[in-house]
Amino acid sequence: MNKLLDHNARLIFTHKGFALFILSTLSILALLRFFLFPGFGGDDSEQLVFSQFWSWGYQIRNPPLATWLLIALQQIVGTTSFSIVLLRSLILAGVYALSFKIGEYLYENKCLAALSSGSLLMIFYMGWNTIHGFTHSALVTLFYFATLLMVIVIRQAPSPIKLIFFGIILSLGLIAKYSYLIFALATMAAVASERDLRRYIFSPWVLFGILIPTPIIVPQLQWLLTHAPDGHLINADSSYTIVDIVNQKFLGLFKLIPGAFGFLMPFGLIAVAIFWKSLCHRLNKPEERVIYIKLFERIFFFLLASAAATILIIQSDRLRSHYFFALAPFVTYFFLRFGHAFSSQQKMFFAGMITLTSVGLVTTLVAKYFLEPLVCGHCEDHIPYDEFADQLRQNGFKQGTIFAYFHKDPLAGNLRVKFPQSRVVSAKHPGIIPPAQSFSGQCLLIWPVIGAVEPKSATIRTANLSALNTQISYDHPSKIITAKLPPYYDKAHQLEYILINEGSGRCK
Structure with missing residues (x-):
C-alpha cells in the first residue's frame, strides 16, 4: 500500500503529473456526463436557450459572460449539448491551474501546491455539482483565483502591465457573476489594511485597467438597471410583521457559519482526519508567508461580514449555495497556514485521498446512471x-x-x-x-x-x-x-x- 501511495504522490507532486491528473479527471467526467445522460438540467438548459443570440443581458439573476463564452465556443464545436459540458470543463481546468499557480508562489514546494489545488475536488460543490451545472459559479471562481494570483504576483514583482491586467480582471469579474463585486471589495479592503500590500496594489494603473472593459461593462449594467424591478432585492414582504422579519434575519445569521463549513465539506473532515496532529504546531513562519496569511484571513472576515449584512438587507433567511463559492480559496489558505508542519507521510496519504476522490467521482457518476432510475420519481437527466x-x-x-x-x-x-x-x-x-x-x-x-x-x-x-x-x-x-x-x-x-x-x- 505504501508503495502505491508513494507512486501516486510522486506523480501528483510534479507539475506535469498534476496537470495530467486533473485534465484526465475533468475529461472523463465530461465524457461520462455527455455520453451517459441524454438530458440537461435547468441551468444548462437556460444557457443553451440564451446562447441563440448575443445580448447585453438575458436575466437579472446572472450576468452574460458565461453565455457569451458559450456562443463563442459554439462557433467552434457547433450547437451541441457537448458545448456546455466542454465550456464548464475548460473553466474548471482554469480554476485548478490558477490554484496550482498560486500554490507555486506561496508554498515552498510543488507538493503543497498540488495538494491545495487537488483539494478542490473534495469540496462537494466543486467536485460533484459542477458536473451537472453551476456554470456561472465555476466561472466566477476562476475570477476569484485570478484576483488572488494577481495580488500575489504584483506584490512579488510589480509592473504597470500586471497592474492594468489586475484592473481588467476586477472589471470583467462583475459580468461573470454579480456576487464577484463582494469578493473584489473584500480583497481590496484586505489589501488596504496591510501596508506592505497597499503600496503595491493601489495604483492609477489598476484604475486604468478597470476602465478598459467599460465599453462592455456599462451597457450591461444599463441593461440590468433597465430590467431589474424597483427594489426587488430590498423590499420586504408587506405581510411580514416586525417579529417575522427579526426572526427571519436571526435565522439567516444563525445558518451562515454552518453554511460556510458545509460548503467546505468533505474536504474539511478529510483534512482534519489526516493532519490533526500537525494543526496545533506553532512553528515560526517567514514574514512573507505571514503577510499572505493575514491577507486571506482578512478577505474571509470581510466576506463573512458582507454576507451577514446581505442577509440583513435582502429578502432572504439564508444565502444560496453559489455565494459560498467565494470560500473555495480557503484550501489555499489552509495549506499556507498549516502546510509547513505536515509530514511527508501525511502529505502522501492526503494525495492518496485526492486520487481516491477522483476515482469516487467517476464511479459515482456511472452509478448515478444505473441507480438513479430505480429511485427517482422524475429522472431529469435520463x-x-x-x-x-x-x-x-x-x-x-x-x-x-x-x-x-x-x-x-x-x-x-x-x-x-x-x-x-x-x-x-x-x-x-x-x-x-x-x-x-x-x-x-x-x-x-x-x-x-x-x-x-x-x-x-x-x-x-x-x-x-x-x-x-x-x-x-x-x-x-x-x-x-x-x-x-x-x-x-x-x-x-x-x-x-x-x-x-x-x-x-x-x-x-
Whole structure:
C-alpha cells in the first residue's frame, strides 16, 4: 500500500503529473456526463436557450459572460449539448491551474501546491455539482483565483502591465457573476489594511485597467438597471410583521457559519482526519508567508461580514449555495497556514485521498446512471430527447419556432440542440426571444404531460401573452409522444405538443 501511495504522490507532486491528473479527471467526467445522460438540467438548459443570440443581458439573476463564452465556443464545436459540458470543463481546468499557480508562489514546494489545488475536488460543490451545472459559479471562481494570483504576483514583482491586467480582471469579474463585486471589495479592503500590500496594489494603473472593459461593462449594467424591478432585492414582504422579519434575519445569521463549513465539506473532515496532529504546531513562519496569511484571513472576515449584512438587507433567511463559492480559496489558505508542519507521510496519504476522490467521482457518476432510475420519481437527466426529437420529425416538425414549457422538464434548452436550425423560446423566459428566421416556419408548442397543473393551458396562455402572440385557442387539438428512459427502459416519459404547420402569430 505504501508503495502505491508513494507512486501516486510522486506523480501528483510534479507539475506535469498534476496537470495530467486533473485534465484526465475533468475529461472523463465530461465524457461520462455527455455520453451517459441524454438530458440537461435547468441551468444548462437556460444557457443553451440564451446562447441563440448575443445580448447585453438575458436575466437579472446572472450576468452574460458565461453565455457569451458559450456562443463563442459554439462557433467552434457547433450547437451541441457537448458545448456546455466542454465550456464548464475548460473553466474548471482554469480554476485548478490558477490554484496550482498560486500554490507555486506561496508554498515552498510543488507538493503543497498540488495538494491545495487537488483539494478542490473534495469540496462537494466543486467536485460533484459542477458536473451537472453551476456554470456561472465555476466561472466566477476562476475570477476569484485570478484576483488572488494577481495580488500575489504584483506584490512579488510589480509592473504597470500586471497592474492594468489586475484592473481588467476586477472589471470583467462583475459580468461573470454579480456576487464577484463582494469578493473584489473584500480583497481590496484586505489589501488596504496591510501596508506592505497597499503600496503595491493601489495604483492609477489598476484604475486604468478597470476602465478598459467599460465599453462592455456599462451597457450591461444599463441593461440590468433597465430590467431589474424597483427594489426587488430590498423590499420586504408587506405581510411580514416586525417579529417575522427579526426572526427571519436571526435565522439567516444563525445558518451562515454552518453554511460556510458545509460548503467546505468533505474536504474539511478529510483534512482534519489526516493532519490533526500537525494543526496545533506553532512553528515560526517567514514574514512573507505571514503577510499572505493575514491577507486571506482578512478577505474571509470581510466576506463573512458582507454576507451577514446581505442577509440583513435582502429578502432572504439564508444565502444560496453559489455565494459560498467565494470560500473555495480557503484550501489555499489552509495549506499556507498549516502546510509547513505536515509530514511527508501525511502529505502522501492526503494525495492518496485526492486520487481516491477522483476515482469516487467517476464511479459515482456511472452509478448515478444505473441507480438513479430505480429511485427517482422524475429522472431529469435520463429523459431521451433524441428519441423525442425523432418522433417530432416523424410527425411533421421540420423547423420554425419552438415554445417549450419549463415545469418540470427544462425542454427548451434540450430541444434547442436537437433542432439547431429552429429558434427556441422557454416559457420560463418568454421575453428572451431570438431574432426571427428569414424564412417562414412551423410553430411548435410543447410541454410535459406531468408537472404543472393543467400544463396545456399554462403553455398556451404563456405563449399567447408573450411577444410571439401565438393566438392559439385553449381547445386546439394536441398530440402525445412517449419514450422510455434508459438504461432499463421500464419507465415512460410523455410530452404533449401542438404543431401548426403554417405558424401562428409570430411563432413561425
